[in-house]
Amino acid sequence: MLNKGRVLIVAGREEASRPDVTDVLRCERTVEAALISRGYQADILRLTAQDFYNKPALLRRLQSHRPDFIFNLFEGFSFDPAKEADFAAMLEAAGLAFTGNPSKALKACLDKAAAKEKLAAAGVPVPGGKVVTAHSRPELDSLNFPVFLKPRAQDASVGIDRQSLAQDAAALNAGIAAKLALFPDGLLIEEFISGNEYQAAFIGEAPYEEIGLSMIDYSRFSRLPQFLTYQAKWDEYSADFAIMPDVRAKLEAAKAKEIIAMAVNCGQALNCRGYFRVDLREKNGQLFAIDVNPNPDINADSGFMKQAYRKGYNYESMVEKILRLSRRHV
Numbered sequence: 652m653l654n655k656g657r658v659l660i661v662a663g664r665e666e667a668s669r670p671d672v673t674d675v676l677r678c679e680r681t682v683e684a685a686l687i688s689r690g691y692q693a694d695i696l697r698l699t700a701q702d703f704y705n706k707p708a709l710l711r712r713l714q715s716h717r718p719d720f721i722f723n724l725f726e727g728f729s730f731d732p733a734k735e736a737d738f739a740a741m742l743e744a745a746g747l748a749f750t751g752n753p754s755k756a757l758k759a760c761l762d763k764a765a766a767k768e769k770l771a772a773a774g775v776p777v778p779g780g781k782v783v784t785a786h787s788r789p790e791l792d793s794l795n796f797p798v799f800l801k802p803r804a805q806d807a808s809v810g811i812d813r814q815s816l817a818q819d820a821a822a823l824n825a826g827i828a829a830k831l832a833l834f835p836d837g838l839l840i841e842e843f844i845s846g847n848e849y850q851a852a853f854i855g856e857a858p859y860e861e862i863g864l865s866m867i868d869y870s871r872f873s874r875l876p877q878f879l880t881y882q883a884k885w886d887e888y889s890a891d892f893a894i895m896p897d898v899r900a901k902l903e904a905a906k907a908k909e910i911i912a913m914a915v916n917c918g919q920a921l922n923c924r925g926y927f928r929v930d931l932r933e934k935n936g937q938l939f940a941i942d943v944n945p946n947p948d949i950n951a952d953s954g955f956m957k958q959a960y961r962k963g964y965n966y967e968s969m970v971e972k973i974l975r976l977s978r979r980h981v
Contacts, residue, residue: 655690656719658974661738664697667729670885671807678950679724685970686722693722700728703737710745720977721749723946732761732805735946750977751925752945759921760943763839764803766921773920775913776939780841785831791823797843799878800826802834806944808881810834816843816878844932844939845869845877850896851914851931852947852958855976856924861911863958866900898957909938917943926973928955949973 662679665672679695686693694716702709713721721742727735739754752760760766764782771777781789782803791798797818802810810830817823823840830838847869852862869877872894882889902910914929917940926949930942947955951966959969 654692656692657717658686658691658693658720658722659713659716659718660686660693660695660722660724661713662695662697662724663726663728663734664699665728665730669729669809671809671881672729674885674948674950675724675726678948681951681966682722682724682949682970685967686974688967689971691974694718698725698738700731700734703734706741710741713742713747714745719748720974721747722974722977723749723751726806726946729809733758736761748977750973752923752927753925756922756924756927756945760923760945761804761806763801763942764837766943767839769920770917770940770943773916775916775920776937778841778844778939778941780839782837783827783831783840784837785835787837788827791840794840795842796820796823797845798823799841799843800830800838801841802830803837803839805834808879808884811878811880812882813876813880815880816876841941843878844934844941846933846935848879848896848941849910849931849933849938850928850954850958851910852926852928852955853914853918853923854926854972857915857919859915859918862926862955863898863961864900864902864907864910865896865898865954865958866902867894867896868900869894896954898954898961913938913940921945925976926955 660679660682662675683693683695725735725738727733736754736758739757742749743754767777779794781791797816800815814826817826848867850865853859854862875891875894880891883891883894886892910931917929918927921943923945928944928947931938932941949955
């Protein structure tokens with residue numbers, strides 16, 4: 652088979668056994684197999700925290716593989732998720748072509764408070780909220796209960812559990828104390844949006860290609876948390892794991908159009924390109940943006956891929972499409 656080019660698949664490696672961390676290692680193997688099946692030469696490089704102590708040496712190591720493309724599965728480290736954007740910035744400075752979002756989008760989306768400000772400035776409705784840190788606790792009386800607590804600078808639902816929803820001031824104070832001990836970068840406290848959740852996936856550059864829509868009707872899971880906990884995403888032995896986005900949900904055309912339009916606006920506001928997912932929730936007929944996820948999970952059983960299958964892609968064709976969209980970000 653004709654060799655279409657050399658691809659270096661880059662992911663992180665650490666001792667943490669958290670399933671969101673180990674899941675990336677599963678993904679690198681399926682991506683490698685998909686690329687080889689499409690005629691590419693693929694190698695895997697796993698980065699450790701020590702690699703970032705000497706960035707010139709790390710860059711030389713990358714370049715020694717002489718890649719035509721870098722398939723970027725690196726998501727930072729469990730103790731330092733900001734390294735995801737740092738690595739993309741290094742690739743940009745070196746002029747290397749890589750998949751997924753540029754460093755500017757990765758950095759903007761990781762800081763949920765900053766992302767929220769950018770979305771609001773772009774006219775996107777977002778829940779009311781405030782940032783709390785160990786050294787700064789603004790007045791929260793203006794927020795309407797129930798409120799939702801989430802780490803300011805984490806992804807993959809890290810730090811989201813049943814204590815994340817506070818119905819009153821006592822629960823809020825207990826949740827803040829517990830979570831600040833784990834996440835010293837601070838918490839984002841938001842008014843809880845209680846209705847359906849929608850996930851819209853896209854690929855490419857603005858105006859983007861829509862990959863698909865899915866919905867979570869939480870009324871179907873009335874005895875479970877009315878939001879996606881970390882366990883709901885990653886722990887198959889948890890009761891919460893029963894909560895699953897429905898890629899076959901039948902949405903009214905007008906509602907689907909509204910969701911897509913708002914999600915596109917979110918992607919543009921945060922400079923997303925490559926591939927990404929936007930999460931929205933609805934309350935009393937009003938949509939609110941709750942998260943923008945650049946470079947979401949693309950394992951064969953991921954939500955992104957389930958949407959892609961519905962659109963007619965197979966795994967290999969989607970992986971190659973993501974690769975062919977890689978570029979030298981400047």
